[in-house]
Amino acid sequence: MDRLNASLEKWLPEQRLFLRSDDTTRFVRLRPLTQAVGISGITLVFGWTLVASSFLVIDAVGSGQSRDQIQRSQAAFEERLELLQAERDARAAEALAAQSRFAVALEQVSQMQTQLLSSEESRREMETGLAAVQSTLRDTLADRDPVVAAAAPDAPDRAEEFSVALDILSGELRSAADQRVEAEHDAETARLTAQELTVERDQILARNDEILSQLESAVTVSVAPLDEVFRNVGMNPDDVLRTIRSGYSGQGGPLTPMSYSTRGNAALSEGETKARQIIVTLDQMNTYRIAIEKLPLAMPVTQNFRYTSGFGRRWGRMHQGIDMAGPVGTPIHTTGDGVVTFAGRSGAYGNLIKISHELGTETRYAHLNRIHVKVGDRVSQGERIGDMGNTGRSTGPHLHYEVRMNGRAVDPMSFIKAADNVQ
Template identity: 75%
Template sequence: MTNRLNASLERILPEKRLFLRSDDDTRFVRLRPLTQLAALGGITLAFGWTLVASSILAIDAMGAGSSRDGIISTQAAFEQRLTQLSQERDARAAEALAAQSRFTAALEQVSQMQSQLLSSEEQRRELQAGLDVVQSSLRDALAEGKGGQQALADATGTDAATDPARRAEVTAALDILTGELRQAADERATAMQEAEEARHAVQELSVEREQILARNDEILTQLEDAVTVSVEPLDQVFRSVGMNPDDVLATIREGYSGQGGPLTPMGRSTRGDAALTNSETKANQIIVTLDQMNTYRIAMEKLPLAMPVKQSFRYTSGFGRRWGRAHEGVDMAAPVGTPVHATGDGIVIHAGRQGAYGNLIKIQHELGVETRFGHLSRINVKVGQRVSQGELIGAMGNTGRSTGPHLHYEVRMKGRAVDPMSFIKAASNVQ
């Protein structure tokens, strides 16, 4: 079978001989067509696998490099949405306050009208009582007048007419009382109409106020749901890198806990509205959640989430066991001199040669996180220098225990090595 295959491939791949000559002897190695075909196939397969692996790693590197830009844009969009919702909530609150003021003014007007109505009713009663007294007096006077006239007629034998002056006085008194009663009745009717109109106005204001409060409560609910949903990815970021979110928040708040300024007496609400109290409770909860989000944002800025190499590179070794020993970082291969950048804000605590690391840079970040950059060919920073995320700190090399130019990148939390890829990939959780 082998001879047949060799004979078939003879036309395409003729037999080759590799001569090995020494001072006193000459030998040769025969490369048959089947051997040449196997060698070419192996070379082609290895080259193809190298191209595919390099493409995949390059795509992963570009995706990881853009993750922080995605975080920034997403955070900016979310903060803009929160600002819009806050402005709308403030507008609804202002409308509710204006409606409350109009409601209070209407109640005061109704109270004044009721007081005027009561005063008019009291005046009418007094006039009615006075009219009754006058009428009684007039009846007595008329009876006395008739009795006097009858006595005079009996004495003189003539039918004397009623005294004109007396009659004119009685008529004038009746006209005055009638006018006062008519005026009091008119004032009472006017006061009752104004009171009815005020009641309708109060009812309309109450409906408007309830609508504003309902809309305000709806906005607060939407805002509360939005901030709650947005906190979950941030919480997951810290859990994915092995950090306790509660401890992170407590640590950040210790460094941002300044207070001061004059204090004013506490105001007390006299509205006594249950719906408004519920809105205030939601608003306070939103403020707490926004504070938590802001604290998370500060913590995110302190974590080394960026890529140390921004140019094209290839992952050659991951985190974990390698050849029976623990590999406490990831290896990124690229040509000597490829720029290496800081992955987060921090302070350089080591910049020099250290054993198998070769030229090594150590950067201490906050929250107990430390990053290491090994096998460098050049170091551009010094101990005690403060660096920012993305700042150039050195160049890739082949120093220390290394089989080729690459960067050994480590992340340590409180002295314990963790997988750097968990920090690089964690940023994708908030997109």
């Protein structure tokens, strides 16, 4: 030690600190080694403070950028989802219009086919009648010669009658033939129109299937992080969905008659299945959104602070929350909507606020300097409920923050981290 002090003497000469009273004078000798240890300790503390502050600043900047990026991604996704829904509705309207035009075309084809059959039947009847008249006319002409002498005065009249009848029948036959050709042309035109409408309808249905597939993928991807939120905080997603749906279960309204597709149930079963699955998934996502609004997922301290202790065992005892250190008077905000069940002094907690939230969750805010709420108050997420302090069993000003589920303490960081998945 003497050699070490001697080697440090040239840089850190020995100092003496005199302490004088009324009748005595004492001094404290600060040897070079003592000075070196003190300077090293001060340097280490100062360096640690700089490094910790840098980490806090970097973490705050990174968290802000990540939150902004998540918000932009969510806004872009919701905008894309709305565009897909609008396009799906437009394609569905086009499909209904095409189906209506197709039904009209089918009706026209059916009518034209009926007319064509009637015209063909009339033509056959006229041909049969004309053949019978021609046969009768030949028989009459064959019998005319023996009696021509006796019926000479009437022969021209009868021949003229037969000629007129034959002209009438020939005209009717030509008219029937023209009607048949026109009906065949109309039927062919209607058939081509029906084929075009069928192709158009199939294209619209294919596009609808594509949109339904995109929507199905989009809503499935959106539900996954929400489902993960509840699993991360130790909650069963199925139980959460049942709880929320039991509180939002109203039904009613008039019932409209069922409609049937002209293509049959098998042709639309896949599209209907996708549409129903999308509706189910959207309902699940909306139910998750309702549940998330009821959970304490925000930060209780929004100003600068430092994490000083986490959840778990500390010095052999269970630490049932997390500690956030900051200056006295730092605003404390509630992390979710709820009702104040306790606001006052509580032993080692010091000044304590308890807030009961839905789905069996409770938050606690301890060691407060001031309390701004009272028992029975309804508070909203982000509302200022108190100020950071140093009351109760505490070594310095900080907030002790707890989250309890059905009376059991859980890690509050799981709720804080889960909030990043829904912002």
